Amino acid sequence: MTVTLDEIKKREKGLSIINKKIQSTGIDSLIDLTGLAGGFDVTPGDISLLETYAGPAVFDERIQKLGIEHLGGSKVLPLNRTTSGIAATIITLVKPHTTIVHYLPKKPGHPSIPRTAKLVNANYVEYSSLDEFMVDDNTSLVFITGTTMDHEVIDVDEFKKVIQIAKDNDLLVFVDDASGARVRRAVYNQPTAIDLGADLSVTSTDKMMEGPRGGLMAGSAELINRIKLTVNEYGWEAQAPLVAAMVKALEKYSPDDIRDAFIQKDELYDKLVAKNLNPLKTPTGFMFKEDEIKLQLEKMGLVCDVPSDIIATVYSMILLENYNVITIPAVGMPGASKTIRLDWSAKDSSKLSMDELVDAIYNTFAECKDVIENNQIDDVLYG
Known part of the structure; x- marks a missing residue:
């Protein structure tokens, strides 16, 4: 993937959303499920x-x-x-x-x-x-x-x-x-x-x-x-x-957290399928590749010629703005994958239940459809 100034601007928008949430509701309100949350635990x-x-x-x-x-x-x-x-x-x-x-x-x-x-x-x-x-x-x-x-x-x-x-x-x-x-x-x-x-x-x-x-x-x-x-x-x-x-x-580091998520991800996957969604399993969670996000929206009646990578980024921004859930397309480095991947082994997964996460994922599809149909993509990505 060729990195462009557009990619940098999208990341800056995602980080600005995070900054506003930290200022208004505190850092603990954010739910980082990227699997890249990292840490800087020094005494x-x-x-x-x-x-x-x-x-x-x-x-x-x-x-x-x-x-x-x-x-x-x-x-x-x-x-x-x-x-x-x-x-x-x-x-x-x-x-x-x-x-x-x-x-x-x-x-x-x-x-x-x-x-x-x-x-x-x-x-x-x-x-x-x-x-x-x-x-x-x-x-x-x-x-x-x-x-x-x-x-x-x-x-x-x-x-x-x-x-x-x-x-x-x-x-x-x-x-x-x-x-x-x-x-x-x-x-x-x-x-x-x-x-x-x-x-x-x-x-x-x-x-x-x-x-x-x-x-x-x-x-x-x-x-x-x-x-x-x-x-x-x-x-x-x-x-x-x-x-x-x-x-x-x-x-x-303990591998037990990863092993536990590996077991629990099947229950999470079943809940998503029950909502008529079609995620792919990962070792410790699930993901929607960019083409699958667009396909899901088309099943919901969306008709558009917007590229799937743009749609995936819009979805990620809405998930962050409306549900505080961080995924890679909204904040990843320019050139990063546009797959919506959620890692249940992330420490922030303890901040919400499986049902709450499933509802956020499901609702974001409908909200993403509305944004695209109302020509609000630029507002979500750059506004």
Whole structure:
């Protein structure tokens, strides 16, 4: 997806709605079900250490122990974004005119990979079928996505097979395990990417855990040290406050919350179906892809030629404005998926009952239809 100024303006509108709600009813009135709520849980004692040299001296040692336990490997590297780790790895390991090969459960992959490939003048190819997957003498790096942006999880046998093909061809394997480091492992009981044979793995410290928006990469000390040089060169390292919050998130993380949501999501799904809605199950909740949102509105009598991604964003804005429920299209970074995904493992799910959530989802469809029919899209997205 091409990021445009229009995308930025929509996000600014979503954030302005949130700000107004915080000012009027307080932050506890918001219900963040994105699965990206994150957290910045630091104590007064931690804050006293958030200095240029004291922070790294204390927190780097703790993040190494906890990060290796979480991801495997022999060394971890805290980053200011997962994207930073992906970009730094490609810059470090990929030569111009070679090919990055990416295997994932369903296309497309995260845009940071092809964008950085273009930056270093490398080719980029995606596969989502083992029958089609291939590498050749010009391949420089193999990427695997453990769990897609819409929480579709790679089959562990496919995971192993792709790694084996890469190893048979003496290729390094990098796993984009942004949410997969939790979803794959907690729900599907899969090993860490490193234990499956990958050379490098990166995860987002705010996805499915109460950590800050940042990244954590794991691998061998030799590879991590090489990539760390690039990270430092570009200023992509996580500063002491981020690392402190990552430490707290890893200390607090429990897979039980994700497993409980995995069980409860079936009840939630049944309630939505009873309302004649057609969601897709995710490991810890449900989602409506943008085409499905438009199709649902057409079933309700809507006739329009508005693109489905715009409709999904309108839906997300209404859900936020009228019901305080935060979903990604209203506030996600430009270029993010327009799927309405609701994560029942999010800590804010305790703020409402299943029936209250189902009613909000159902009512928003009718309200979205009215907005489109009354030509109020611009008011909702930018007004």
